[in-house]
Amino acid sequence: MSAEAGKDQAVVAKGLKGIMAADSSICLVDGQQGKLLYRGYNIDDLAEKSSYEEVAYLLMKGELPDAVQLDKFDDPLSKDAKLLPEVMAFLKNSPLDVPPMSLLRSATSVAGLYDPTAEDNSVDGAYSKAIRLIAKLPTMVAAIHRLREGKEPIDPVADKSVAWNFVHMLKGDEPTGDEVKAADLILILHAEHGFNASTFSSRVTIATLTDFYSAITAAIGTLKGKLHGGANTAVLETLMDIGSVEAVEPYVEKGLAAKEKFMGFGHAVYQVEDPRAKHLKALSKRLGEEQGNTKWYDMSVKMEELVTPAIKKNCNVDFYSASVQHYLGIPKDLFTCIFAMSRIAGWSAHVLEQLSDNKIIRPKAHYVGAEERKYVSIGER
Numbered sequence: 287m288s289a290e291a292g293k294d295q296a297v298v299a300k301g302l303k304g305i306m307a308a309d310s311s312i313c314l315v316d317g318q319q320g321k322l323l324y325r326g327y328n329i330d331d332l333a334e335k336s337s338y339e340e341v342a343y344l345l346m347k348g349e350l351p352d353a354v355q356l357d358k359f360d361d362p363l364s365k366d367a368k369l370l371p372e373v374m375a376f377l378k379n380s381p382l383d384v385p386p387m388s389l390l391r392s393a394t395s396v397a398g399l400y401d402p403t404a405e406d407n408s409v410d411g412a413y414s415k416a417i418r419l420i421a422k423l424p425t426m427v428a429a430i431h432r433l434r435e436g437k438e439p440i441d442p443v444a445d446k447s448v449a450w451n452f453v454h455m456l457k458g459d460e461p462t463g464d465e466v467k468a469a470d471l472i473l474i475l476h477a478e479h480g481f482n483a484s485t486f487s488s489r490v491t492i493a494t495l496t497d498f499y500s501a502i503t504a505a506i507g508t509l510k511g512k513l514h515g516g517a518n519t520a521v522l523e524t525l526m527d528i529g530s531v532e533a534v535e536p537y538v539e540k541g542l543a544a545k546e547k548f549m550g551f552g553h554a555v556y557q558v559e560d561p562r563a564k565h566l567k568a569l570s571k572r573l574g575e576e577q578g579n580t581k582w583y584d585m586s587v588k589m590e591e592l593v594t595p596a597i598k599k600n601c602n603v604d605f606y607s608a609s610v611q612h613y614l615g616i617p618k619d620l621f622t623c624i625f626a627m628s629r630i631a632g633w634s635a636h637v638l639e640q641l642s643d644n645k646i647i648r649p650k651a652h653y654v655g656a657e658e659r660k661y662v663s664i665g666e667r
């Protein structure tokens with residue numbers, strides 16, 4: 287028997303939980319202290335003081351940019367944001383009653399078909415493609431939204447920020463300063479998180495030396511699941527099912543009795559509060575108060591008060607991002623696409639890091655199947 291098939295005394299780390307799979311200098315997720323650093327910078331400082339463009343630069347290049355460097359970096363982010371006609375035509379000809387994440391995944395893959403440099407796997411080649419996709423994903427997400435609403439997609443405007451352009455392309459109106467600030471905060475908070483499932487997926491994919499678009503397509507497909515990025519949509523579905531603050535307690539009691547999973551709670555790494563959650567909680571409160579409708583925030587707070595002590599799990603980034611995005615008028619099944627158009631910065635940084643010191647990623651299965659047995663031909667079975 288081969289080593290893989292052998293019944294050796296293996297210790298299996300189910301889900302690879304706790305296993306360190308590679309060195310990485312992009313992000314520290316400290317699960318005990320509830321601390322998150324992008325390239326050494328605390329998420330609290332970045333959330334308060336930086337912009338998504340600065341964060342994307344930091345993740346990809348390792349240092350915060352100065353004003354000149356940022357200007358140079360920003361330029362293609364608005365100029366490359368327009369979709370190729372072929373990609374727009376693909377979206378216009380696609381069924382629109384499918385999950386928007388499936389459309390985003392497929393449109394990303396189609397973009398690769400029309401990129402003549404798609405197969406250039408040098409670190410520089412991957413960097414250029416990363417910039418193009420960071421620029422284009424928000425345009426794809428906004429186009430998906432508008433097409434589903436029966437409206438014509440809107441082109442990005444040069445020299446505007448990713449957040450400004452996204453809100454503009456989504457809604458069609460001149461965005462307010464508060465809308466842009468809220469969108470920018472969401473983008474900063476979701477941009478990177480170590481070896482989470484989708485990032486790991488992108489690294490496994492690129493490590494075979496396939497193309498950049500394959501790695502990002504794999505990552506988008508992985509983020510879509512409701513145990514990962516898809517949880518934000520599932521949280522709003524839960525809140526809508528519950529319907530009122532008064533109905534939260536009986537809903538939670540029923541869920542606890544049935545041992546159901548509460549979406550937006552628990553985390554593979556954090557044993558304490560997810561450091562991103564408080565920023566989204568504060569934004570949810572502010573948006574609710576500004577709109578004179580704190581129902582979604584109040585329901586979320588009530589749920590957190592009841593669920594966390596009962597299951598001993600804190601809420602994660604997806605929990606308050608649901609009410610925030612709902613207050614911003616974003617339909618619930620678009621939430622995960624917005625996560626993806628932010629996380630593309632983190633995925634890109636990881637793809638570049640993987641390519642710069644590559645090793646194929648190939649863990650071993652602990653074989654628990656049948657012993658070797660004799661083949662019996664079909665007529666004798």
Ligand SMILES: CC(=O)SCCNC(=O)CCNC(=O)[C@H](O)C(C)(C)COP(=O)(O)OP(=O)(O)OC[C@H]1O[C@@H](n2cnc3c(N)ncnc32)[C@H](O)[C@@H]1OP(=O)(O)O
Nearest residue numbers: 512513514515517546547548549550551552553554597602
């Ligand atoms: C951006 C992100 O991806 S953040 C995570 C988003 N996902 C969610 O919010 C979905 C709900 N949460 C979960 O499913 C999990 O907590 C995960 C997937 C995030 C982490 O999973 P794990 O690393 O296996 O967590 P952990 O080891 O703490 O789980 C152990 C047990 O705690 C319980 N548990 C964990 N989370 C929850 C929850 N949200 N509700 C109820 N029970 C839970 C379960 O019994 C779980 O065992 P099981 O997975 O076999 O059912």
Ligand SMILES: O=C([O-])CC(=O)C(=O)O
Nearest residue numbers: 478479481482483554603
């Ligand atoms: O790290 C994880 O497992 C999930 C997560 O919070 C993220 O990807 O932002």
